[in-house]
Amino acid sequence: MGVYVQAQWIREFLAPAALQLDPDAEDIAIVASFRARTLPVRVLALAVLTAVCAVTGACATPAAPHSTPSTSASAATGAVPATARVSAAVPKGAAAKDMDNQSPASGMTLHRYFYAVPTGRADPRQNWMDLYLPPRRGKVPLVVLIHGGAWQAKIGAGTFATFARRLAERGLGVVNIEYRRVGNGGGWPTTFVDVAAAMDAIPDLAKAYPQLDLRNAVVVGHSAGAQLAVWASTRHELRSDEVGASPVFRPTTVVSLAGPLDMRRAVEMGDTRIVRVLGGTPDEVPDRYASVDPIQNLDPQTPVIAIAGTSDRVVPHVLSQDYVAADAKAGGRAQAIIMPGQTHASLVDPKSKAFAQILELITRITNDIHANGS
Numbered sequence: 001m002g003v004y005v006q007a008q009w010i011r012e013f014l015a016p017a018a019l020q021l022d023p024d025a026e027d028i029a030i031v032a033s034f035r036a037r038t039l040p041v042r043v044l045a046l047a048v049l050t051a052v053c054a055v056t057g058a059c060a061t062p063a064a065p066h067s068t069p070s071t072s073a074s075a076a077t078g079a080v081p082a083t084a085r086v087s088a089a090v091p092k093g094a095a096a097k098d099m100d101n102q103s104p105a106s107g108m109t110l111h112r113y114f115y116a117v118p119t120g121r122a123d124p125r126q127n128w129m130d131l132y133l134p135p136r137r138g139k140v141p142l143v144v145l146i147h148g149g150a151w152q153a154k155i156g157a158g159t160f161a162t163f164a165r166r167l168a169e170r171g172l173g174v175v176n177i178e179y180r181r182v183g184n185g186g187g188w189p190t191t192f193v194d195v196a197a198a199m200d201a202i203p204d205l206a207k208a209y210p211q212l213d214l215r216n217a218v219v220v221g222h223s224a225g226a227q228l229a230v231w232a233s234t235r236h237e238l239r240s241d242e243v244g245a246s247p248v249f250r251p252t253t254v255v256s257l258a259g260p261l262d263m264r265r266a267v268e269m270g271d272t273r274i275v276r277v278l279g280g281t282p283d284e285v286p287d288r289y290a291s292v293d294p295i296q297n298l299d300p301q302t303p304v305i306a307i308a309g310t311s312d313r314v315v316p317h318v319l320s321q322d323y324v325a326a327d328a329k330a331g332g333r334a335q336a337i338i339m340p341g342q343t344h345a346s347l348v349d350p351k352s353k354a355f356a357q358i359l360e361l362i363t364r365i366t367n368d369i370h371a372n373g374s
Helices: 008-014 050-056 093-100 157-168 190-208 224-233 263-268 272-278 286-292 318-329 353-372
Strands: 004-006 028-034 041-047 086-089 109-115 128-133 140-146 173-177 212-222 253-257 304-309 335-339
Touching (some): 093 109, 093 157, 109 190, 128 157, 140 157, 157 353, 173 190, 190 212, 190 224, 212 224, 212 353, 224 253, 263 286, 263 318, 272 286, 304 318, 304 353
Parallel strands (some): 140 173, 212 253
Antiparallel strands (some): 086 109, 128 173
8 A cells, every 4th residue: 555645745856866756656755854944845756666675774873882781770771850851660561562672683671750740649650751762972863752542641652652652663753742631630721731841851861961962853643642742832822821831842854643733623523532522522622622623823933744644533634734834824944745555544553555665754754954954
């Protein structure tokens, strides 16, 4: 199944490159080149020979050899300041188990940190983030992952442990964020307070790991996590009394995977999960939707790539298209990538072909903005 890239700029770049955009082509990946946030976005489309990559590994960014995988919090390269929003912890659960199964030759390390929240008391069982570091010299490009699960407690950050490790194997630094959800202390406004606090703690994390390149960072979210990722990356226009206002950390680019980026329309289409996390419908709590609905908090200066599958019955791909259309109308450069036949889960299922394409996309985007950023 190929990837249909629904964007005119792809066609414009493909023609001079003597490449063809064919919806039936075996594989198409997007290579995005982003310079500074205020500069134009250049995006090129290249054919990816997935079959060859699967056999040879040629598409992956090779990890430098050597040290043993570590899950010790003491493996930090520098101390976190006493005033920091984070504090060291010992990795547990799915992430630690996943790392224990890795080859000592990988050289990857895993570190867990608790992050502080601005109101109320943090929950150490949920207010944490895992940092995966590859054995890469010099500055390390950063990816921040925010898992989905309908903002509900039954799905946590452990579901992204493999996703995080696979990206780190490609030479990327990865932060996998956990947060409180409906059923374990989350909901309105706690879930959103947590994600904003975790994002704003990342600069403090970088003080302990100065190799992390925060000037050029990509935030990736899936499903509910995609809504959180886009909102948390574009919240700098919020009023001072709104949840998540005055962000400390702003990424260069956001990748939404099957995200409900138009929350009002999603509710109109029958999505009760959004009603549950926000505590009401758009008519009942309009201010909450205005604060956290991505389509109501557009930032034309922050590039968003919205990826969705045509067979997604959980979050219809039209919600990604709505967002991209609204962003374009506002003068932004958001782009939609619609993948025929892909479902809600297949985009992040390590066993799916789509997942391999997503890994390649994120790797190329992150390395490109890292190389070209200033």
